[in-house]
Amino acid sequence: MKPDKADASIEPLISFFDRLIPLNKEEKELVSKIFHPRLFRKRQYVLQEGDVSTQFYFVVRGCLRLYKIDEKGNAHILQFASENYWINDLGSFHGVKPTALNMDALEDTVVLQISRDDLKTLYTRAPKFDRIFRVLLENSFIRLQERLLQNISSTAEDRYQSFLEIYPHLINRLSQVQIASYLGITPEFLSRLRKRISKSPKTAKS
Numbered sequence: 001m002k003p004d005k006a007d008a009s010i011e012p013l014i015s016f017f018d019r020l021i022p023l024n025k026e027e028k029e030l031v032s033k034i035f036h037p038r039l040f041r042k043r044q045y046v047l048q049e050g051d052v053s054t055q056f057y058f059v060v061r062g063c064l065r066l067y068k069i070d071e072k073g074n075a076h077i078l079q080f081a082s083e084n085y086w087i088n089d090l091g092s093f094h095g096v097k098p099t100a101l102n103m104d105a106l107e108d109t110v111v112l113q114i115s116r117d118d119l120k121t122l123y124t125r126a127p128k129f130d131r132i133f134r135v136l137l138e139n140s141f142i143r144l145q146e147r148l149l150q151n152i153s154s155t156a157e158d159r160y161q162s163f164l165e166i167y168p169h170l171i172n173r174l175s176q177v178q179i180a181s182y183l184g185i186t187p188e189f190l191s192r193l194r195k196r197i198s199k200s201p202k203t204a205k206s
Contacts, residue, residue: 009060010032010112012084013031013112016058017129020135023128026126027126027128027129030125031122034114035113036113036114037110038111038112039108039110040062040104040109040110041105041108042106042108042109043105044105046103046104046105048099049069049101050098050099051099052096052099053089053092054093054115055088055114056113057081057087058085058112059082059083060111061109062108062110062111063082063105063106063107063173063174064080064082064103064104064111065077065104065178066079066081066087066089066103067101067102067103074181075181077178078101080170082170082173083169087103089101089103093116094116096116106174119133151184156185156189156193157193157196160197163179163183176190
């Protein structure tokens with residue numbers, strides 16, 4: 001099955017890089033040549049358990065999720081990626097080994113993707129990108145540490161409030177089941193939690 005082609009402006013990606021480290025004209029032209037647009041339809045798999053991750057994805061529009069299915073068939077969501085977010089199974093991508101995770105599209109989603117070999121070429125031809133992607137990986141590691149710490153030391157309400165801070169633009173684009181899966185709680189508990197928060201004096205004042 002051939003991947004769906006997509007028309008996607010390179011400008012969101014250029015702007016993203018410029019906010020980290022400004023690019024010159026040649027570097028911008030290189031980005032335009034080496035990143036390729038792709039469309040994933042809603043519910044289409046981007047990556048399935050057992051595959052080797054070969055692409056690094058920057059989301060132009062839409063939303064992807066990265067998750068694990070346990071032995072009981074329950075989904076445990078590790079990450080959402082919407083506009084201007086990056087997503088990948090880094091262990092599979094850099095280690096060239098089968099992934100234990102799945103990734104799919106929650107909406108029709110357009111990405112700009114780069115392969116492992118093209119990423120190495122990018123580092124060689126424009127060393128600035130070695131620094132840029134090192135910052136991306138460091139930020140990803142920091143977020144993972146914060147998430148792990150929350151899971152072992154924070155209440156469900158604290159985790160939900162953190163979710164609202166990280167993904168405010170997704171609150172009306174995700175189902176209650178998907179949000180609950182990310183938080184590690186049941187949809188029923190999330191429903192009760194939302195009702196309690198909506199009735200609290202602090203929420204009412206805001």
